[in-house]
Amino acid sequence: FYLCYNRKPIWPLKYRLVIQKVGPSRCKFNSLLKVSVQGRHNVKVYQTRQSEEVAVSATSEMSGRGRNNNRRGGRNGGRGSEGRSNSSKQPTKSDTKKGLSDYNYYLGSSKQASDYESTTEFIINYIKKTFEYGVDIASALKDLKPANESLWKPSLEVSVAQDQDTKEAETRQFEIEFKTEYDAYRKRKATYDNNLIKAYALIWERCTKGMKNKIEARNDYESTIEDNPIELLKAIKEHALNYQENRYAMSIVLDALRTLVGTKQKEGESLQDYTKRFRVAKEVFESHMGGPLILTKIVKSLPDFKDADTDEKQERLIARVSEQFAAYLYLDNADKAKYGSILTGLNTQQSLGNDQYPKTITESNNVLSNHRFDNINKTSKQKDIKNSNAKSDEKNKDGSEEDDRKSI
Secondary structure (H helix, E strand, O other): OEEEEOOEEEEEOOOEEEEEEOOOOOOOOOEEEEEEEEOOEEEEEEEOOOOOOEEEEEEOOOOOOOOOOOOOOOOOOOOOOOOOOOOOOOOOOOOOOOOHHHOOEOOOOOOOOOOHHHHHHHHHHHHHHHOOOHHHHHHHHHHOOOOOHHHOOOOOOOOOOOOHHHHHHHHHHHHHHHHHHHHHHHHHHHHHHHHHHHHHHHHHHOEOHHHHHHHHOOOOHHHHHOOOHHHHHHHHHHHOOOOOOOOOHHHHHHHHHHHHHOOOOOOOOOHHHHHHHHHHHHHHHHHHHOOOOOOHHHHHOOHHHOOOOOHHHHHHHHHHHHHHHHHHHHHHOOOHHHHHHHHHHHHHHHHOOOOOOOOOHHHHHHHHHOOOOOHHHHHHHHHHHHHHHHHHHHHHHHHHHHHHHHHO
């Protein structure tokens, strides 16, 4: 049954419903409006005055059920219980799930990154779910590198059997399998090329008007960015931090450096959101620098520097030191009220000759994730002190009022 009050369904159920007045005394029902009977379940709806509030209690008349079996308890359940029905709770805006239209690319500022990371993550997951062979284009967008299509191409196996009949049979079998796999490869490649255009259109639709104007005004828009979703995402990431192509180059680099150093965890911000903002700021800074930050003195002080006799090995050391610097900056910019004791402990261990500093952002994130907030005990003590002070103030107030009455 569906019990309706003011033409709005309260809840579906299979019980006898009794409507009672909420108040010191029960209301007198004027007339019986409707009685529906199905099996042993009865629904009785009575008419009351509109000014009276009503409540619903549900009971079961089915045989063989225990006292507590399928019977609603608590304030709104049980036979003859009184109270307001809360089963018609309406969902709030925060409970509703976000859709594709709620994620857009906005122009950022020089002080903080926009929500580029969260929007890109949602779009990539959307592509995985809706596109055919969506994993291929999603991986390319995530890594910001085109897919290596040569890895998909199958190769024809050759039989190594000694017996001639067996060799011919295996050869025919391999040819059939190769033809099937090659047809699948051609379909996958064609689908990937088609998904590039579809992904570009999807990402372009999620750009705001200001973002579109900035991208279209770039010198490399028609030659590089147009119809290329990977280059489009790279351009969006740059403009997420107020990148302007016509600005002085040194000003752009300085602005990106300031943004990276100033990317700190906000009060009440989750660690996940802070990590996303920091990674975006780091990637944008490296894109303006043309690579990782080069700290020559620290690189030369590494024990492995003597063996770095090739450019490739030296680049690895430079990237490792740059990541180590970013890991420390990530720790230092975290909320001091929550994670301040971590740096204190690491500094103490370093003074004892035990280097426990994390070397990557991922390691730093793991350290922060497994750390208990520093301000938990402090906050609880402050609340206890505040409550005790409030109680003492109330006592003093009551005592002063009593003294005034005595004096009067």
